Amino acid sequence: MAEELLKVSNLHAGIDGKEILRGVNLTIRPGEVHAIMGPNGSGKSTLSGVLAGDPRFTVTEGSASFHGVDLLSLSPEDRSHEGLFLSFQYPVEIPGVTMVNFMRAAVNAKRKYLGEEPMSAADFLKMMRQKRAVVELDNKLASRSVNEGFSGGEKKRNEIFQMAVLEPRLSILDETDSGLDIDALRIVAGGVNKLRSDRNATIVITHYQRLLDYIKPDVVHILYKGRIVHTGGPELALELEERGYDWIKQEADKL
Amino acid sequence: MNAAEAFGQYLALVQANAGILDREPDLLANIREQATEDAADLIETYKADKDVPAECRTTSLYAPDYGINLSHIDMTADIAASFHCGVPNLNCYLAVVVNDVVHFTDTLGRLPEGLEIYSLRDVPAKYSEESSDLISRGFPVGSLLLTDGIYIRVAEGCRVDKPIQIVNIFKSDTPLLTPRRIIVDAKPESAVRILICDHSQSPAMQHLSSEAVNVAVGRGARVEIYDIEESSQATHRHRQLYAQQAGNSELVVNSTYLHGGVTANEYNVEVDGDGAFTDLSGLAVLSGKQIVSNKVVLRHKGRHCTSRQLFKTAVFDKAHGAFGGRVIVDQNACDTDAAQTNRNILVSPDARMDASPQLEIYCDEVKASHGATTGQLDEQALFYMQSRGIPRDDARRMLTQAFMADVIDHIGYEVLRQRLHVLVEKRLNGDSASCSACASACRTNNNEI
Ligand SMILES: Nc1ncnc2c1ncn2[C@@H]1O[C@H](COP(=O)(O)OP(=O)(O)OP(=O)(O)O)[C@@H](O)[C@H]1O
Ligand SMILES: [Mg+2]
Numbered sequence: 001m002a003e004e005l006l007k008v009s010n011l012h013a014g015i016d017g018k019e020i021l022r023g024v025n026l027t028i029r030p031g032e033v034h035a036i037m038g039p040n041g042s043g044k045s046t047l048s049g050v051l052a053g054d055p056r057f058t059v060t061e062g063s064a065s066f067h068g069v070d071l072l073s074l075s076p077e078d079r080s081h082e083g084l085f086l087s088f089q090y091p092v093e094i095p096g097v098t099m100v101n102f103m104r105a106a107v108n109a110k111r112k113y114l115g116e117e118p119m120s121a122a123d124f125l126k127m128m129r130q131k132r133a134v135v136e137l138d139n140k141l142a143s144r145s146v147n148e149g150f151s152g153g154e155k156k157r158n159e160i161f162q163m164a165v166l167e168p169r170l171s172i173l174d175e176t177d178s179g180l181d182i183d184a185l186r187i188v189a190g191g192v193n194k195l196r197s198d199r200n201a202t203i204v205i206t207h208y209q210r211l212l213d214y215i216k217p218d219v220v221h222i223l224y225k226g227r228i229v230h231t232g233g234p235e236l237a238l239e240l241e242e243r244g245y246d247w248i249k250q251e252a253d254k255l
Numbered sequence: 256m257n258a259a260e261a262f263g264q265y266l267a268l269v270q271a272n273a274g275i276l277d278r279e280p281d282l283l284a285n286i287r288e289q290a291t292e293d294a295a296d297l298i299e300t301y302k303a304d305k306d307v308p309a310e311c312r313t314t315s316l317y318a319p320d321y322g323i324n325l326s327h328i329d330m331t332a333d334i335a336a337s338f339h340c341g342v343p344n345l346n347c348y349l350a351v352v353v354n355d356v357v358h359f360t361d362t363l364g365r366l367p368e369g370l371e372i373y374s375l376r377d378v379p380a381k382y383s384e385e386s387s388d389l390i391s392r393g394f395p396v397g398s399l400l401l402t403d404g405i406y407i408r409v410a411e412g413c414r415v416d417k418p419i420q421i422v423n424i425f426k427s428d429t430p431l432l433t434p435r436r437i438i439v440d441a442k443p444e445s446a447v448r449i450l451i452c453d454h455s456q457s458p459a460m461q462h463l464s465s466e467a468v469n470v471a472v473g474r475g476a477r478v479e480i481y482d483i484e485e486s487s488q489a490t491h492r493h494r495q496l497y498a499q500q501a502g503n504s505e506l507v508v509n510s511t512y513l514h515g516g517v518t519a520n521e522y523n524v525e526v527d528g529d530g531a532f533t534d535l536s537g538l539a540v541l542s543g544k545q546i547v548s549n550k551v552v553l554r555h556k557g558r559h560c561t562s563r564q565l566f567k568t569a570v571f572d573k574a575h576g577a578f579g580g581r582v583i584v585d586q587n588a589c590d591t592d593a594a595q596t597n598r599n600i601l602v603s604p605d606a607r608m609d610a611s612p613q614l615e616i617y618c619d620e621v622k623a624s625h626g627a628t629t630g631q632l633d634e635q636a637l638f639y640m641q642s643r644g645i646p647r648d649d650a651r652r653m654l655t656q657a658f659m660a661d662v663i664d665h666i667g668y669e670v671l672r673q674r675l676h677v678l679v680e681k682r683l684n685g686d687s688a689s690c691s692a693c694a695s696a697c698r699t700n701n702n703e704i
Contacts, residue, residue, distance in 0.1 A: 052642050053638075053641070053642070054638055054642075055634070055638060056634075056638075075641065075646075075647070076638060076641035076642050077641045077642075077644050077645060077646050077647065079642075080641070080642055080643055080644035081644050085642075086642055088639065088642075091639070092635050092636050092638075092639035093636075094633075094636045094639065094640070094654070094657065095657060096654075096656070096657025096658065096660045096661075097640075097653050097654065097657045101653070102640070102643070102645075102653075103643075105640075105645045105649060105653065106640075106643040106644045106645050109644045109645050109646055109649065110644045113644070145657075146639075162643060166643065166644065
């Protein structure tokens with residue numbers, strides 16, 4: 001079996017003393033796509049946030065190893081440099097910081113971390129152009145402030161554009177499909193597929209089967225009340241679409 | 256020692272040097288005489304000033320034992336010779352002031368008709384009489400010790416084609432108190448743009464600049480005064496800007512603090528005429544133990560006037576900022592539209608900011624607003640940036656710069672606006688900790704004095 005890219009063991013985390021994740025176990029290998037589904041409020045975004053290092057959450061127990069590195073001991077920026085990327089469910093608006101400056105800072109910070117020289121202005125702009133094409137991101141958005149006044153769909157496209165620039169080893173897409181129209185969904189999913197390789201992996205958090213028609217998962221997990229209560233193949237997503245969560249809830253609550 | 260005692264000591268020094276001072280121009284002698292008369296009262300009122308941080312009060316600023324240069328000795332002409340502030344490559348009429356000695360004979364170039372610039376030592380008598388109130392205004396200690404300054408007269412209808420830049424430089428081997436004065440008398444329908452830059456060439460030496468910038472904006476005239484302070488921790492500044500505005504005049508003032516020690520800026524604007532426009536703004540980036548106070552007193556007397564104020568401060572480390580804004584709308588000043596905004600961010604837990612906006616309205620038909628907020632950088636934005644690999648400190652700097660952007664963006668003087676964006680970015684990156692590393696490209700040798 002291939003080496004583990006991410007191994008989360010018995011992860012407990014919460015906010016202000018309230019426990020949200022109550023023992024998550026998850027193993028992901030290079031080349032895999034895992035879908036995480038689950039009812040609202042079950043902790044999917046919390047899991048993404050904890051893995052990315054959102055300081056609002058406190059980890060109380062457990063571990064997460066990312067290609068052998070103790071992920072939880074790293075700053076959010078170093079997690080990014082090590083190859084983790086989170087596409088936010090709610091991308092943050094940053095008035096006054098242009099997309100160009102934002103991306104340049106991100107790219108050059110990573111290069112510095114890797115001991116490389118900053119990218120030349122010409123190379124950087126060329127790369128920006130190429131990566132924009134991956135998700136057909138409007139050129140005009142590049143000169144605007146980060147996410148400021150972007151429509152819901154533009155924000156999501158912008159997340160995948162950033163993913164394309166940063167070339168992560170593990171991407172967590174937290175409801176990247178929400179807010180996208182039908183065409184945009186196809187384009188964004190197409191972008192994600194273009195970036196896939198047998199070296200990297202993707203976690204797709206979604207409520208809908210439709211995204212999974214485009215980004216085909218190898219494994220589907222169901223997160224409920226802070227735990228992964230069910231794991232199956234792609235057919236599990238179809239079953240959920242048909243039956244809803246009640247049977248899962250009943251099964252889990254019996255335990 | 257308090258300010259009154261300090262004044263007493265300086266007065267004794269002045270009296271002991273009566274021989275030297277006897278040979279001074281009448282104008283300066285008159286200022287000195289008047290300062291001696293006014294001193295006791297004025298210093299008492301300043302002592303009572305509790306609005307500003309203790310370090311920014313005149314009682315503290317003037318307390319150290321500074322040397323003075325009563326004999327108007329120019330020990331440092333060579334500095335002026337090698338110094339050229341360009342901001343950069345600014346096409347301007349340039350004056351360099353080394354400590355309190357004004358140099359501009361060759362740097363000014365040919366002045367256009369209607370613009371006259373003199374050292375206070377040789378203002379023609381007809382002008383010094385005409386502008387005598389304007390010239391003599393200032394904090395008494397500064398007035399008492401004044402030996403030079405710059406007098407700018409813009410004739411009626413003269414719209415000066417290029418900015419006037421005044422570069423203030425400190426250079427001394429001993430602690431020094433330097434009185435500085437800039438007079439701008441802009442006659443009706445004239446227009447002039449002035450940029451003042453403060454630097455220190457002896458950054459480790461204690462300096463105090465006691466400065467008065469006195470401006471008369473004539474009917475329908477427009478005056479813009481910009482200043483950039485980029486000196487050192489040991490360089491302190493007490494700067495009073497006084498302006499009086501006639502009908503339909505426009506006054507634009509912008510002040511940028513990039514580096515310095517303790518700075519107390521006072522803005523005192525009297526809008527006498529009807530239909531005038533006043534725009535006061537400022538930004539300060541404070542770190543270490545820097546302390547800056549901006550205190551505005553804006554008085555609307557005329558009718559149908561508009562005033563805008565926008566002051567922002569970013570406070571890092573253990574620095575301390577203060578903003579005091581008082582807008583007074585007199586009984587007769589109907590249809591005044593006055594807005595004042597003060598926004599501050601505390602970037603570190605030990606940073607401190609005092610803000611006290613104040614509106615005093617004695618007239619019913621006015622539109623007046625004021626707002627002051629002091630907050631922190633947006634944690635969610637910081638995390639978002641970090642999650643893209645931007646180190647937290649860099650993210651903080653970028654957000655701080657973004658926070659300042661609107662103050663800079665609203666500057667209509669394009670070359671300066673672009674330059675300020677760069678200067679503020681460099682400041683936040685710690686690139687220009689002192690004048691020697693100043694990014695304003697002051698030292699090119701193509702303009703010898
Ligand atoms: N900042 C916060 N403060 C308090 N409670 C929070 C906070 N963030 C999340 N929670 C709580 O933690 C639980 C899990 O939230 P989370 O956002 O992880 O759910 P989710 O599975 O992503 O839901 P959705 O499908 O609606 O996006 C919820 O009950 C939520 O209210
Ligand atoms: Mg969520």
